[in-house]
Amino acid sequence: xxxxxxxxxxxxLMLVVFGAIAMFLAPETWAGLxxxxxxxxxxxxxxxxxxxxxx
Numbered sequence: 001x002x003x004x005x006x007x008x009x010x011x012x013l014m015l016v017v018f019g020a021i022a023m024f025l026a027p028e029t030w031a032g033l034x035x036x037x038x039x040x041x042x043x044x045x046x047x048x049x050x051x052x053x054x055x
Contacts, residue, residue, distance in 0.1 A: 008049050015046030 019042030026032040026039065 012046040012049035015042045015049070019043035019046060 019039040022035050022039030022042065026035040
């Protein structure tokens, strides 16, 4: 996967930001629920990458 810690941190930050934007822009419909789930998933992946880079 991503070997360099700096690249991994940058990708993790981008995923967390995109996830937060997706959650903020999610409308109150079924499509919004899917967008909210996508945002949460992106944030979880970003957090996992960030935590992995600190090891």
